[in-house]
Amino acid sequence: MPYLDTLNAKFAGAFTTSAFRDNARVSVGADKAALVLFDLLKCLKDECGFDFLAELGGIDYMGYPNATDRFCVVYGLANLTTGERVWVKAFANDPDPELPSVVELWRGADWMEREVYDMYGVRFSGHPDHRRILMPSEYTGHPLRKDYPLRGYGERHNFPTVTRADS
Amino acid sequence: MPLQTATPVAEDVAGADAEFLYTLNFGPQHPATHTTLRLILTLDGETIVKAVPDIGYLHSGFEKLGEDLDFNQYVTIVDRMNYISPVANEIAWHHTVEKLIGIEITPRCKYVRTILAELARISDHLLCVGAAALDLGALTAFLYAFNAREKVYNIIEATAGQRFHPSYTRVGGLSADISDEVVALIRDFVKTFPKVHGDIVRLLNRNRIFIDRTKGIGVLSKEDAISYSASGPVARASGVVRDLRKDEPYLAYKELASAFKVVCGKGGDCYNRYLVRMGEMLESWKIIAAAVESLPTGPVNVDLNDKLTIPDKNATYRSIEGLIQHFELFMWNRRWETPVEEVYGANETANGELGFYVVADGSGTAFRARTRPPSFIHFAMFPLMMEGHQISDVPAVLGSLNIIAAELDR
Numbered sequence: 071m072p073y074l075d076t077l078n079a080k081f082a083g084a085f086t087t088s089a090f091r092d093n094a095r096v097s098v099g100a101d102k103a104a105l106v107l108f109d110l111l112k113c114l115k116d117e118c119g120f121d122f123l124a125e126l127g128g129i130d131y132m133g134y135p136n137a138t139d140r141f142c143v144v145y146g147l148a149n150l151t152t153g154e155r156v157w158v159k160a161f162a163n164d165p166d167p168e169l170p171s172v173v174e175l176w177r178g179a180d181w182m183e184r185e186v187y188d189m190y191g192v193r194f195s196g197h198p199d200h201r202r203i204l205m206p207s208e209y210t211g212h213p214l215r216k217d218y219p220l221r222g223y224g225e226r227h228n229f230p231t232v233t234r235a236d237s
Numbered sequence: 238m239p240l241q242t243a244t245p246v247a248e249d250v251a252g253a254d255a256e257f258l259y260t261l262n263f264g265p266q267h268p269a270t271h272t273t274l275r276l277i278l279t280l281d282g283e284t285i286v287k288a289v290p291d292i293g294y295l296h297s298g299f300e301k302l303g304e305d306l307d308f309n310q311y312v313t314i315v316d317r318m319n320y321i322s323p324v325a326n327e328i329a330w331h332h333t334v335e336k337l338i339g340i341e342i343t344p345r346c347k348y349v350r351t352i353l354a355e356l357a358r359i360s361d362h363l364l365c366v367g368a369a370a371l372d373l374g375a376l377t378a379f380l381y382a383f384n385a386r387e388k389v390y391n392i393i394e395a396t397a398g399q400r401f402h403p404s405y406t407r408v409g410g411l412s413a414d415i416s417d418e419v420v421a422l423i424r425d426f427v428k429t430f431p432k433v434h435g436d437i438v439r440l441l442n443r444n445r446i447f448i449d450r451t452k453g454i455g456v457l458s459k460e461d462a463i464s465y466s467a468s469g470p471v472a473r474a475s476g477v478v479r480d481l482r483k484d485e486p487y488l489a490y491k492e493l494a495s496a497f498k499v500v501c502g503k504g505g506d507c508y509n510r511y512l513v514r515m516g517e518m519l520e521s522w523k524i525i526a527a528a529v530e531s532l533p534t535g536p537v538n539v540d541l542n543d544k545l546t547i548p549d550k551n552a553t554y555r556s557i558e559g560l561i562q563h564f565e566l567f568m569w570n571r572r573w574e575t576p577v578e579e580v581y582g583a584n585e586t587a588n589g590e591l592g593f594y595v596v597a598d599g600s601g602t603a604f605r606a607r608t609r610p611p612s613f614i615h616f617a618m619f620p621l622m623m624e625g626h627q628i629s630d631v632p633a634v635l636g637s638l639n640i641i642a643a644e645l646d647r
Contacts, residue, residue, distance in 0.1 A: 090578045091336055123466050127594055127607035134598055135577050144594060146581060150463065150477065153484040178466030181617040204293035204646055213301060220305055
């Protein structure tokens with residue numbers, strides 16, 4: 071994989087690699103992600119030909135076997151010329167999970183990052199339109215976090231009651 | 238609900254004009270949106286200055302449910318994402334799960350799934366094309382398209398017992414083998430479909446009104462298509478040559494690769510997206526025709542001894558091995574053993590790349606079942622495609638993107 075040589079030359083020690091089935095992964099730990107993630111993705115895009123952001127999603131690793139960091143954002147990059155894919159995993163931790171936004175590199179990241187923020191509460195610094203996307207803007211929880219209950223009564227009780235007079 | 242735009246409109250345009258702009262709320266219940274989505278349009282006369290989509294009205298926590306239901310149960314939920322072509326979602330979901338566990342499905346299962354995936358694509362494109370034409374005033378094409386979709390539903394019904402949400406696939410196979418009656422129905426569909434396709438082509442391709450309403454409307458350049466992560470017909474109409482059926486062949490597409498071509502356009506406007514969809518239907522028809530004639534015999538489920546597939550009723554009630562396996566797969570604390578790993582699997586569905594990112598923790602339930610929904614990603618481009626156009630172009634662009642709100646919000 072030639073992109074690994076490029077990454078090793080520029081970001082040696084900042085990432086680890088792993089693979090499963092046909093997924094080749096590059097992981098950036100929570101301690102490094104805020105600093106190197108943007109440059110690493112930019113390098114993959116500009117120098118290694120991964121010009122397509124196929125997927126961006128969040129994962130909450132709370133309670134996962136052998137997990138060290140809590141939140142993870144997965145960037146699925148694809149090279150449209152060769153069809154090669156690479157998965158970049160960036161980690162973030164409580165109390166203030168934050169990662170750099172990649173909207174500058176791929177406009178498509180806009181809504182996908184908003185969804186990760188909405189569902190997991192991971193903030194993306196530099197995002198041009200940092201709002202919730204699926205849940206109402208008054209909502210306080212982040213529903214896909216592992217400590218958010220699957221069943222039961224929740225924030226709905228906290229919604230302000232709208233009367234006909236002030237609607 | 239206060240909904241703020243990223244930058245206030247007043248700063249975008251020269252100050253004096255600002256007072257003439259007004260805001261129009263479009264949806265969430267509007268006949269032209271077809272599904273539940275809302276747009277906040279800032280208008281200058283009839284010209285759209287700014288379009289801000291507000292989504293989430295159908296958000297029902299599918300991905301949270303995916304962390305609670307097991308791999309076979311969740312298929313009923315993915316069914317309901319893109320309800321225009323539910324079988325394609327099921328196939329994509331179990332494709333990913335099988336990739337995770339490491340199952341190689343049987344040749345017959347591959348072919349049956351391929352045929353159903355292509356039928357789903359035809360059904361999806363027919364609805365998209367028909368509904369887009371309907372919104373632009375061409376009712377007849379819509380009726381022809383729905384008549385043909387009915388045939389697809391009949392095939393799905395004869396296959397799985399349900400018309401709309403068949404929940405047909407299972408880990409390592411299918412809930413039932415297809416009968417000779419289904420093969421006859423598919424052959425019949427293969428015979429009759431070109432006529433329907435030709436009818437729609439003759440109704441729309443050179444229709445002056447249809448062309449005027451779609452050509453040059455909602456243009457998406459190739460650079461924007463790549464930057465906005467577009468996939469499927471939307472990307473291909475803009476000149477991005479990418480089709481997972483050719484690039485990362487799955488199911489029987491490797492063997493059938495000579496049967497079909499990838500349809501691409503260059504213009505990136507609504508008319509091109511329409512043409513790409515029409516072209517893709519013919520290619521799907523070729524795949525189905527080739528696949529149904531070379532349908533392999535043999536089982537549709539992987540070997541029972543692999544302890545992966547649900548045994549049929551006969552095996553469950555009449556053999557101890559079948560009973561044990563049935564028990565193992567249905568007890569909540571047993572089910573499948575999975576590697577503590579994660580995997581992404583994607584299929585080329587009618588709307589684009591439908592992928593699932595499954596994180597497994599060793600149990601038979603996904604720890605995380607992330608969906609890559611093509612509708613969600615395509616709707617993000619809507620403001621870009623809409624700005625500068627007339628308000629009457631909103632249905633044309635919405636129809637050409639084929640936004641399915643259940644998949645958009647999940």
